[in-house]
Amino acid sequence: MKLKDIERILEAEVIVGKELLAKEVKMVCGCDLMSDVLSFAKSESLLLTGLTNPQVVRTAEMADLQAICFVRGKKPEQETIDMAEDKDIPLLVTPIPMFESCGRLYQAGLPGCSEYKK
Amino acid sequence: MNSDSRITKVQELVYEIRVRDVMKDDVVTVSPQTPMSKLQDILREKRISGAPVVDQDGLAGIISIDDFIRWLAEREEDCPISEKMTSDVQTLYADEPLIHAVNKFEQYGFGRFAVIDRQDKRLRGIITKGDIIEGLLKKLEIDYHKEETQNERIQRFFEDIYADRIALFFQYNVAGQDFKRAGESSSRLKATLGRLGLHPQVIRRVAIATYEAEMNLIIYADGGRIRVRVEPHQILVKVEDSGPGIPDIEKALQPGYSTAPDWVRELGFGAGMGLNNISNCADRMNLRSTVGKGTHLSIYISVENGAKSETN
Structure with a gap:
C-alpha cells in the first residue's frame, strides 16, 4: 500500500515528505516502546506511535522503517521534524487514536509485522 | 534486477x-x-x-x-x-x-x-x-549507476589490498546525559557502513545493536566510547564506559528487567529490552562489567551470515 493511501485512510496530515507519498508500506507496527520497535518491526513498516520525540525518528532510521504516523493528533516537536527532514523519513499526523488507526489499516489489508510474509 | x-x-x-x-x-x-x-x-x-x-x-x-x-x-x-x-x-x-x-x-x-x-x-x-x-x-541511469557502485563496494576494496589481515577502524565518543544527540553516533556509523556498500540487513543489525548500546551509555554511564572494527568477514562493535557497572549481569540480560528512571521510559526506552535486542542482532555478544569501574560490551556481527538472515 502506498503512503498516500494511508494518508487518506487515516485522514492524516503530512508534516514531512509530501514528495515521498509514493513510498510503499508493506506492514504496520503500532507501538510506543522504541525498544520493542527495534526488536520486532521489520524494514518496510509504517510506525504508528503516540511518542513524538526525536528518538522516534532515530529508531525509524536505525530500523529502516518507511514512515511514522503520530496518532491522536499529536504534533511532533521541531527537533523531530528537522531530523525527519534530514533523514527523508515521512511524518504524518492522524487525529484518530491508536486502536482505531490500527483497526482501519488492518481492515484495509495491511498485516502486522509478525504475520507479514514476503 | x-x-x-x-x-x-x-x-x-x-x-x-x-x-x-x-x-x-x-x-x-x-x-x-x-x-x-x-x-x-x-x-x-x-x-x-x-x-x-x-x-x-x-x-x-x-x-x-x-x-x-x-x-x-x-x-x-x-x-x-x-x-x-x-x-x-x-x-x-x-x-x-x-x-x-x-x-x-x-x-x-x-x-x-x-x-x-x-x-x-x-x-x-x-x-x-x-x-x-x-x-x-x-x-x-542514475539509479542504476548508484546501485552498481554501491553493491559490494567494501568487498572489492578489501580484495585490492594485500595483507594477512585487513581491518577498518572507527571510533565515536558519546557524551553522557545528552539526550538531544542520543543516537548520533549510531546514525553516523550507519551512514558510514552504507557508503562502504555492506548488505542492508547487516547494516541494519549493526545500527540497531549500536543504537541500543549508545542509549545505555547515555542513560546509565554518563557517556563512553564506541569503537568499530570492520573486517571482510565480521564487524565488531566495542562499547566501553567507566560508569557504575552492572551488579548482576545475569539479571540485566533478562528481558524486561530494568533500573531505568521514569524520564527514560517516557522517551520510549528503559523497558529492559536493550541488551536483549543487542543479543538478537549479534552473532555473538560478550558483556563484562565491574561495579564502580565500568562496563565493556563486545558485539560481533558476521558479514556473511548477516546478509542471509533477518533478525526480525
Whole structure:
C-alpha cells in the first residue's frame, strides 16, 4: 500500500515528505516502546506511535522503517521534524487514536509485522 | 534486477518525477502578431515543430508545424499567427507528477504541452513525449549507476589490498546525559557502513545493536566510547564506559528487567529490552562489567551470515 493511501485512510496530515507519498508500506507496527520497535518491526513498516520525540525518528532510521504516523493528533516537536527532514523519513499526523488507526489499516489489508510474509 | 521490478521502477518514477524535472525551460516563443510567413524560418532555425504563443498577459495559444502546413495548403494570404493558432490550450502545471503528462498525451494526442506555473499561470516551459522518455531514461541511469557502485563496494576494496589481515577502524565518543544527540553516533556509523556498500540487513543489525548500546551509555554511564572494527568477514562493535557497572549481569540480560528512571521510559526506552535486542542482532555478544569501574560490551556481527538472515 502506498503512503498516500494511508494518508487518506487515516485522514492524516503530512508534516514531512509530501514528495515521498509514493513510498510503499508493506506492514504496520503500532507501538510506543522504541525498544520493542527495534526488536520486532521489520524494514518496510509504517510506525504508528503516540511518542513524538526525536528518538522516534532515530529508531525509524536505525530500523529502516518507511514512515511514522503520530496518532491522536499529536504534533511532533521541531527537533523531530528537522531530523525527519534530514533523514527523508515521512511524518504524518492522524487525529484518530491508536486502536482505531490500527483497526482501519488492518481492515484495509495491511498485516502486522509478525504475520507479514514476503 | 528482473524485468518485473524494472517496470515497477518506471511506474514509481512517473509518480515521483515532476513535469518541471523533464520539461525544456529555454522555450522559443512567438508573439501573436508574428506573421505566418515568418513561422517557417523560426521553426527551421530553432529546429522545433511548434511554439507557444505569448503576449504580455502570458500564454495566448500554441502554434505547430501542422497549423503552418494547413495554412500553406489553403493558399491563404499572410496573417498574424493569432488567427491560426490553437487558443484553447491544454496546459500542464510545472509541479504535477509526470503521470499526469503521460495521461494527457494519451488523451489528446498532441505533440507538446505548454507548462505553466500553478500560481502566476506564466509559461515555465514546454514538454514533449521525447522529453518524458529522456527524463525517465536519465533517472533510471542514475539509479542504476548508484546501485552498481554501491553493491559490494567494501568487498572489492578489501580484495585490492594485500595483507594477512585487513581491518577498518572507527571510533565515536558519546557524551553522557545528552539526550538531544542520543543516537548520533549510531546514525553516523550507519551512514558510514552504507557508503562502504555492506548488505542492508547487516547494516541494519549493526545500527540497531549500536543504537541500543549508545542509549545505555547515555542513560546509565554518563557517556563512553564506541569503537568499530570492520573486517571482510565480521564487524565488531566495542562499547566501553567507566560508569557504575552492572551488579548482576545475569539479571540485566533478562528481558524486561530494568533500573531505568521514569524520564527514560517516557522517551520510549528503559523497558529492559536493550541488551536483549543487542543479543538478537549479534552473532555473538560478550558483556563484562565491574561495579564502580565500568562496563565493556563486545558485539560481533558476521558479514556473511548477516546478509542471509533477518533478525526480525
